[in-house]
Amino acid sequence: MTLFLKKFTTKYNTAPFSKINLSDYKEAFEKTIELARAEIDNIVKNTEAPTFSDTIEALDYSGEQLDRLSNIFFNLNSAETCDEMQKIAQEVSPLITAFSNDIALNEDLFKRVKAVYDQKDTLTLTTEQATLLDKKFKGFSRNGALLNEEDKLKLREIDTELAKIKLTFGENVLAETNNYQLHITNETDLKGLPDGAKEMAASLAKSKNLEGWVFTLDFPSYLPFVTYIENRELGKEIAIAAGKKSFQDNELDNKENVKRIVELRHKRANLLGYQSHSHFVLEERMAQNPEKVQSFLNDLLEKAKPAAHKEFAELTAFAKGLDGIDQLEKWDGAYYSEKLKQKLFSLDDELLKPYFKLENVLNGAFTIAEKLFGITFKEVFDIDKYHEDVQTFEVLDFEGQLVAVFYSDFFPRKGKRNGAWMTSYKPQYIKDGINERPHVSIVCNFTPPTETKPSLLTFNEVTTLFHEFGHALHGMLANTTYPSLSGTSVYWDFVELPSQVMENWCYEPEALALFAKHYETGEIIPQDYVEKIKESASFLEGMATLRQLSFGILDMTYHGKSQTIDDVKAFEKQVMEGTSLYPDVAENCMSTSFSHIFQGGYSSGYYSYKWAEVLDADAFAYFQEKGIFNKEVATKFKDNVLSKGGTELPMELYKKFRGQEPKVEALLKRAGLI
Template identity: 55%
Template sequence: MNPLLEKFNTPFETAPFQLIKDEHFLPAIKEAIVQAKEEISHIKKESKPDFVNTIVHLENSGEKLSRVASIFFNMNAAETNEEIQKLAREISPLLSAHSNDVLLDEDLFDRIHKVYSQKEELDLTTEENTLLEKTYKSFIRNGALLDASGKKRLREIDQKLSRLGLQFGENVLKETNSYELVISNEGDLEGLPEGVIEAASQTAEEKGKPGKWVFTLAYPSYIPFMTYAANRELRKELFIAYNTKASKGDALDNREIIKEMVQLKNERAKLLKYPNFAAFVLEERMAKDEKQVMDFLQELLQKAYPKAVAEMKELEAFARKKDGLEKLQKWDVGYYAEKLKMKKFEVDDELLKPYFELNSSIKGVFQTAQKLFGITFEENTTIPVYHKDVKAYEVKDENGAHLAVFYADFFPRAGKRNGAWMTIYRGQKRKGNKEQRPHVSIVCNFTKPTKTKPSLLTFNEVTTLFHEFGHALHGMLADGTFESLSGTNVYWDFVELPSQIFENWCYEKDCLDLFAKHYQTGEPISKQLIERIKKAANFHQGYQTVRQISLALLDMAYHSTDPSKIEDIATFEREVTKSAELLEPVEGTQMSASFSHIFQGGYAAGYYSYKWAEVLDADAFELFLENGIFDPETAHSFRDNILAMGGKEHPEILYKRFRGRGPETNALIKRAGLEIQEN
């Protein structure tokens, strides 16, 4: 018996992780593909095509395949192993081929085209019309109008891209897991906080090196070392290890993979009559074309760069005065920035961490959601989970009715990729009289508890928690008919609005008072400390903004440049980001080979979305500030017009409905402290 193919006899039909074995995935995928093909075949045999028997039935087809695939790929990101990675290399091409079989099916497209051509006569709701438009466009954008040879080549490209993206991610994960900075001399730990040292000692024990300290490239290990370690040479060593990932000329090198991926994406776009891959992607974004993106990035760069230069000059002068440092290098920035921030604002991570114990912070994020939207979270230990660190919650609405299942997975481990993300195991939709409620997860890499301390979050980790939870709210509060338009299924440069706006509550006293209490004394965080957090919020905002812009420029360059002109990855990267360079480049290092967002995730030609959404979130949060951060009317409007709506309507329409007008950049410029650059 394969549990993936049976009805899930679990609370809320959640994934039966306790029964699933690695060997179940491939046969389940193959069988689910067969089922999905039968469903497509049935659609094609229907009588005269109409909206329900063609568009709606297509939308609802492949349900089992979608469910099994989501479980599999979520495991490949959060709890992978060599067997799962091997399976992914086999499963991804199967799914890609099946997707092509559907999207390139001439008979199926003919039915869709007939329905689409009579759309003016159909009495469709706004949501139904959006589904029709999206379905028709997805076929066009995936080769439905190509001739036989074009369709054949598109299939080959999609198969290759599927394999290359997986290989890219596997290489980064292996590189991250294989590196260790082993410290034997206690003097080399100078400057590191007690909790960081204890965590490194615990890591050493886990890796069979008792009596030593081990630091890795996982964020909770890497970031504290770069922030506090006084040993400059070791900071340099760790920095170079981090920034040479998957670019060492060995079997894990991603540079040739990058070249092949951008070449294939470019070829795919040209097959479909687009000038480049960026143009293909941006056709379905709020920022409609490359010019709009580049104008947006250049406008921000113009405002942020002078401030960033001033920040680096101040930091270099501070380092020179403090330690006689002649020249500030990239591995010095985090270390001296933390000390300068403490000097200017009397606030740093070590001062704040005792107030942000993980369990207390989780309760805080739940209470914030309850005050805004009336929803509650109850841990449910009967819901199966895929790792002992994962907790599952039942989410209920303001009337106590079931709303969603929420999984929380917070600590690093060998089978989990770096970073933080939100994902969905099951989306929300309505089918007839039955509504399917979503199963949503957030996955992070926070500091683990030690033998003497609970998990204490840096303030940056607190904002990450709120950020990913904002995405989760977008999924949990979804209220649509069609799953492909529900929750986070929105334009990519709109999807970050719910996550980024939620970070704003972390800086507000009324929110922090809910949960920021000293883990030992229970003492609430003081008003003075909150004021210092707010004042420090703009610290090095110029630098951070320029760094984000440089990554967005790099992304756009990869996906709009003629690939034949990309010879050396490091040289290309340096050339396209030099307008945003603040410190001397470090020979041999580069970001591209581990830039998973664009080569493994879904941000190709979309990394600008983070800054784009910052404009939206700063502008939207201004309304909460005007009316009160827990104002019920504003919260309900945000829920009804943004979170619940998903992709039913164009995001510009949804945003204007909430805000009463289109977004304005002034709020972001003001919040980031960049307005001083204007003449």
């Protein structure tokens, strides 16, 4: 337990995963909260007049052990959890929430912060210091410091309940994902399915002591199945299973959790004097307010809708011509899209996968980062890891100095939630003259290797890897003084720029030549395949845009005004009517597993994927103009975006990089919508 009370004695102070016992966590949280509380008391009890250094800086550097412990625990709770860990999460979350509230509602501490804030115009502060001061003041004013005692108590109660209910939401979705399997014993039912997907399913069945093939709702199993299976009924069965996660009137149902989370968020916002949860959230975003977001979403919707309806009509006509289907259903989408793509571009994932061996793609991402930003990646075997699938790397600059520690974790398993994400075990910051370097991780759920084949990625998985790697670069290249402004600690609608911009290299012949090599022959991907990848990049883009906008609109409608929701399904159906192409599926409800907004941090922020696409299309247009490996542009991007974290307003950083504000035309052009 004392493990967490001081610096680790490991290489680079990395997390000593193998030495941690689950039974240590609870007491470790209690002790590190106690230490953090003592640091806060020291700030408050200081009898000197408050200064930037003894109040604002001291506050930002406080709680280091608690932050470290929280990062380790909650990251593992997503990537390598179990029932016992989930139980501990439910016990410690209220403790952390209570402590956060104790700080946010500490009147004496706020008085000191406010005293420094009130004299900000007379202080000589750097841009970063001024940003930190503003952030700390708002951290109090936006979280209840100005409330009366009765309302402060209400806020505490809301925050404690929200912390627990969001955890429960996520646990339910994970349990529903793990509870489903489609067991097939007749090989003729697998017609259309690629050999790799069959082999993976056979291996899964074997691991469960079953004959035949097993398919699950984990993406590497689910996606090939719905994309290639010719048996329409089986495609329908698994698609409906995926769509009804936590919408089954059982103990894992999330309908009431959705209603309660929305209700509590609005209550909290109203208590703090905001019109809605969205008004509260967006005050600290590039978009600034719900009206601007709605206008942004509606503007894109107007431009995407004609293209989406035209594409859907083409897809419907194609399905009718091919199989005599009169009405396309949701479970048909992936299958007929893939068939149409093959017809139009003579291209499919199975043709491409041999060129995208996971190790090669990862090394390709490393090489591109080296060419652009001057860093190298070296796999090492003396850094502790939490699962045998994890790889560990030293990230070094050209002088051999440590830039970061990088962890990668690529394959699905029982204790790991679905999806892909980047996270950090330790942030970068500068303290006492020492530049503490970050420990960054990317976690994905890719197609695992089989007995006969290495892990071969679909093109979609390739772009996912590059996307998460872009987030990782934002964390690894961070170079700020304060931990709370470092790396990805930026406005939420700016955080997707580094990740989404990296995806662009996956479409460039010059970049693909570095890593897209046939896993058996070593042959570089043929030029005509590369051209087809580029051509097909905007295939059904109108439909894809409409789908993404529908999620953003649903999020904003849940959170944009205080309201009573009687029926989650009816509410969702009504909101998504204007963006729906397929008929509704009665058994399905997206909201009950919409983890991004109900468990993660994307509430009133889902629009930011599209918002960041505008930024990334505009940013990459600059690279294309000067050359995709142009050192000058890359250095500007590194110095003004990647290394700066949240030290300045995002638009200011972007303009320093680009010389102008972003233009939406670059996105519309790339998406083929103009």
